[in-house]
Ligand SMILES: Cc1ncc(COP(=O)(O)O)c(C=O)c1O
C-alpha cells in the first residue's frame with residue numbers, strides 16, 4: 001500500500017486544520033470501519049462556503065482527505081459542496097489505495113453533515129441526502 | 145533528510161549481517177552442485193548442507209541432525225508443522241488447540257484444518273499477554289492431537305511458558321509445536337529442555353537471509369509431507385535444497401547464539417530506557433505486558449488518542465522505521481488480532497506502536513526516536529476532534 005506524493009504533502013502539512021469558533025455549521029462523523037473521527041466546521045455567507053476547517057483523528061489518508069476537501073470546498077456554493085464525491089477527492093490526491101477509499105467517504109460525509117447542520121440551524125431542509133455508502137475492502141495483513 | 149535511517153522494525157525483518165553474506169558466497173558460485181547428485185559437485189554441496197544441518201541441530205540442542213529440516217521460512221515451517229502433524233497417517237479428524245495470538249502462518253492452516261474435519265480451539269492469552277498452562281489444561285480433551293503455542297509473541301514481545309505448556313500437552317498424549325521465529329537467538333531455545341515435538345524458525349529474523357527457515361521435527365513422529373516431489377530432507381520436504389541458504393541460516397544462528405547474552409543485556413537496557421522516557425514524557429501512554437516475561441527487543445506501546453499509522457508515517461518522514469497494530473494500517477481495517485486477543489479495546493489498539501530493536505540499534509537511535517515521537521504525538525492530539533473531550537488537557 002503506497003500513498004501518492006500529494007497524499008503525503010497534505011498529511012505532512014495539512015491545510016485549514018483547526019476549528020472555526022463561530023461556525024455556521026458543524027459536521028462530526030465517525031468511521032464505523034476503523035473508528036476514526038472527523039469534525040468539519042464551516043462559515044457560510046449567502047449559501048457559499050467562506051471558510052472550511054477540519055480536525056481529524058485517523059490515518060494518513062483520513063488526514064490528507066480532510067485537508068484536501070477543505071481546499072476543494074472553499075468558495076463553493078453549498079449545493080456544489082455537497083456534491084463532492086469520494087472519487088473526486090481521491091482524484092485530487094492523485095489516487096488512494098483501494099483499502100483507503102473509505103477515508104475519503106468520511107471527508108465527504110463530514111462536509112455534508114456540516115452543510116446540513118447549517119441548513120437545519122437556519123430552519124431549512126437538509127440537502128445532502130445523507131452519508132455515502134462505505135464499501136468493504138480487500139483483506140490483508142501487514143508485516144509481522 | 146541526509147541523516148541516516150533509524151531502523152526499529154527488527155521484529156518484521158532484520159538486515160542480513162555482512163558476516164552471513166560472506167559465509168554464503170561460495171555456495172552460489174563455487175559449491176553450486178545439487179546436494180542430491182552423485183558426482184563431485186553434488187557431494188560437495190551435500191557435505192555443505194549436512195554441515196549446516198549439524199550446526200543448527202547443535203545450536204538448538206536437537207538430539208540428532210535429521211531432526212532439522214530446511215524450509216523456505218517461518219511460514220512454511222508453521223504451515224507444514226500444523227498440516228503435516230495433524231494429517232499424518234491419513235488422519236482426518238481430531239482436536240487441535242492454537243493460541244488466539246499466533247502468527248497468521250499458524251492461524252490460517254488451523255482454520256483450514258477446521259474446515260476439513262478437525263475441531264479447532266482458539267485459546268486466549270490472558271490480559272497479561274501470556275498463554276497460561278492452566279488455561280491450556282482446561283481446554284485439552286481426550287481427542288486432542290496437536291497444540292501450537294508461539295514461544296515469543298511478535299507484537300507484544302511476551303514469552304510463553306513453553307516447557308509447562310508442552311508438559312501439560314503431553315499429559316494428554318498430544319503433540320506440541322511452537323513457533324519460535326521471534327525467540328530464536330533472542331532468548332535461549334533448547335529443544336530437549338523445552339520438550340517440544342516441533343518448532344518453527346525463520347532466517348530473516350536472526351540477521352540471516354530471507355526465504356530461509358527451519359522446521360525442527362522430533363525423531364520418530366509421523367508426518368505427512370507438505371511439499372511432495374523428489375523426496376529430499378528425509379522425504380519430509382521435497383525440493384532441491386538451498387545450500388547457500390542453509391549455510392547462511394547456520395552462520396546467522398551461530399553468530400546470534402554466541403552474542404546472545406551480551407546482546408540481551410544491551411537491548412534490555414535500551415528498551416527500558418526508551419519505555420521510561422516515552423511514558424515519562426507522554427500522558428495517556430503505556431507499555432503492553434510490561435510486567436510479563438518479555439524478549440529484550442520488542443516494545444508494544446499504546447499512545448491513546450492518536451492513530452498508529454499517522455505516527456508511523458510521521459516517524460518515517462523523519463527517518464525512523466517502526467510498525468503499528470492499528471486497524472487503519474492493516475489492509476483488512478481490523479486492529480491486530482494480537483491486541484484483540486488480550487482484550488485491548490479497538491479505540492486503544494488504534495494508538496499502538498511497535499518498536500523492535502536490533503543488532504545495530506544504538507543509544508543515539510533511541511534518543512532520536514523519543515525526540516521525534518513526543519512532538520508528533522502532541523501535534524496529532526492537537527489535531528484530533530476528540531482528544532480534549534476524552535482526556536482533558538493535552539500536555540501531550
Ligand atoms: C512469530 C512469527 N511466525 C512466523 C513468521 C513468518 O516467517 P517468514 O516471514 O519467514 O515466513 C513471522 C514473521 O513474519 C513471525 O513473526
Ligand code: FES
Nearest residue numbers: 034059062103472
Ligand atoms: S481512517 Fe482508518 S483507515 Fe483511514
